[in-house]
Amino acid sequence: MAKKYILVVDDDPDLVETVAMMLESKGCEVGRAYDGVEGEESIKERRPDLVILDIMMPRKDGYILCAEMKANEETRDIPVVLLTAVGEAVPTTSYTHADGMSTEADDYIAKPIDTEGLWEVVTALL
Amino acid sequence: MRPSPRLGGFKILNEVVWISLTQPEKGKKFPTEFFHILAKEKINISFLTCGNQNQAWGLNIVVDTSYASNSSNLIEKNFDEINPISAKAAILSIFPHKSNPEIIGALLEVFVKVGVQPVALANSHSAISVVLREDTVSKATAALFDPFRFGAYRTPADWKLAQKGKEKLYKEVVASYQEKKPKIYGLEWQEEQELLHVKLDTRDMSLMGTVFKDFARLGIFLTFLISSPSHNKRETNLLFCLPESDKRNYSHMIRELLPEAVTARFYPVAFFSMNGPHFGDRYGIASELLMALDSVQVEIIGLSCSIHSITGVLPADQIHDAIRAIQTCFDVPSVIKKN
Numbered sequence: 485m486a487k488k489y490i491l492v493v494d495d496d497p498d499l500v501e502t503v504a505m506m507l508e509s510k511g512c513e514v515g516r517a518y519d520g521v522e523g524e525e526s527i528k529e530r531r532p533d534l535v536i537l538d539i540m541m542p543r544k545d546g547y548i549l550c551a552e553m554k555a556n557e558e559t560r561d562i563p564v565v566l567l568t569a570v571g572e573a574v575p576t577t578s579y580t581h582a583d584g585m586s587t588e589a590d591d592y593i594a595k596p597i598d599t600e601g602l603w604e605v606v607t608a609l610l
Numbered sequence: 611m612r613p614s615p616r617l618g619g620f621k622i623l624n625e626v627v628w629i630s631l632t633q634p635e636k637g638k639k640f641p642t643e644f645f646h647i648l649a650k651e652k653i654n655i656s657f658l659t660c661g662n663q664n665q666a667w668g669l670n671i672v673v674d675t676s677y678a679s680n681s682s683n684l685i686e687k688n689f690d691e692i693n694p695i696s697a698k699a700a701i702l703s704i705f706p707h708k709s710n711p712e713i714i715g716a717l718l719e720v721f722v723k724v725g726v727q728p729v730a731l732a733n734s735h736s737a738i739s740v741v742l743r744e745d746t747v748s749k750a751t752a753a754l755f756d757p758f759r760f761g762a763y764r765t766p767a768d769w770k771l772a773q774k775g776k777e778k779l780y781k782e783v784v785a786s787y788q789e790k791k792p793k794i795y796g797l798e799w800q801e802e803q804e805l806l807h808v809k810l811d812t813r814d815m816s817l818m819g820t821v822f823k824d825f826a827r828l829g830i831f832l833t834f835l836i837s838s839p840s841h842n843k844r845e846t847n848l849l850f851c852l853p854e855s856d857k858r859n860y861s862h863m864i865r866e867l868l869p870e871a872v873t874a875r876f877y878p879v880a881f882f883s884m885n886g887p888h889f890g891d892r893y894g895i896a897s898e899l900l901m902a903l904d905s906v907q908v909e910i911i912g913l914s915c916s917i918h919s920i921t922g923v924l925p926a927d928q929i930h931d932a933i934r935a936i937q938t939c940f941d942v943p944s945v946i947k948k949n
């Protein structure tokens with residue numbers, strides 16, 4: 485089976501490396517991008533099998549990038565996992581799971597992420 | 611000609627103040643006491659390096675401008691024998707470095723070339739962070755495009771345009787983290803390391819850059835790196851870890867290029883590294899860690915906090931005690947030993 489190519493987009497470079505190392509240890513090929521615009525350019529350059537996408541990022545946040553991907557015929561079918569910085573229990577922020585689901589992300593996972601939990605989400609979508 | 615290393619990007623944290631201090635005699639507990647005092651006042655430390663040699667401590671910390679006055683007052687009130695230095699600053703971080711010493715080598719060389727002198731530096735899990743005086747940031751940013759290529763930005767002008775419209779969203783997020791045990795993404799550790807303590811005239815930083823690039827040519831990985839202040843303001847201390855298995859190669863190089871520079875070597879040492887959500891934006895994390903390590907008599911030799919990572923170096927025979935202590939005060943999903 486061909487190696488899966490997963491793009492990780494997050495403005496925390498330490499988290500990008502943590503997630504990338506986990507995915508690479510599972511046999512995936514990993515691309516890295518550090519903000520929403522770079523993520524968008526990376527997707528155009530090489531189509532990923534799945535995108536792991538932070539929400540709060542400079543230049544273009546994860547919500548907008550996800551919504552744009554889902555609105556585009558060419559990228560609509562690429563699974564997107566959103567990383568949310570706050571849990572459901574904090575209703576005062578604008579970044580709740582409910583908002584996440586309304587952008588048609590395929591799944592979400594709350595930070596601090598459990599890398600094994602993230603892998604389960606990834607394998608379910610691939 | 612070899613192509614320039616391609617990096618993912620760089621970021622700058624502005625509107626901060628750098629504070630540097632040396633404590634010659636306080637003993638092992640000084641950093642714990644120091645960071646506990648700041649944590650009690652809810653002062654977040656965006657960057658820190660802490661180096662020990664013969665029980666004397668050198669610390670660099672960076673705090674938001676809004677905390678600068680309070681921090682200085684606390685130092686004066688609690689440690690009146692210390693005379694800290696402080697300056698308006700910014701933290702410039704480039705990433706990812708992948709433990710490749712060529713990156714820090716090239717950075718030091720280009721900074722010397724353009725007349726920029728970092729006042730502190732450290733590497734994290736993925737990034738190299740340098741603390742710069744505020745008035746040197748523009749020059750330093752422009753200089754990065756000489757030795758490096760960045761995927762997202764082709765020129766300094768591209769980068770400047772990209773900074774518009776950024777919002778400070780973190781306070782709301784940070785306030786939501788109220789766990790009893792802060793969660794981390796994972797804990798890594800590695801042994802069979804040697805820690806070298808190098809004292810340099812600041813004019814010799816370019817030579818140190820050459821040494822690091824030579825390490826890279828030999829395939830040596832740089833696993834820990836901090837700078838630590840010196841009493842002599844024209845000097846700086848660098849503490850870094852290298853695999854003991856490469857000792858013959860790197861010792862030869864350092865002797866050739868900087869024959870008098872190595873002032874101490876510690877072997878065997880181990881280092882640990884962990885990162886957690888918004889660790890760079892939340893107060894009390896370093897204090898929590900040091901109190902836990904103190905409780906089991908672990909003696910930190912070097913420590914850094916940068917981006918959202920914490921890395922520490924200690925005598926190798928204390929690493930398992932350190933890991934257990936970290937697991938008591940942080941929610942650790944996995945512990946990975948690196949080879």
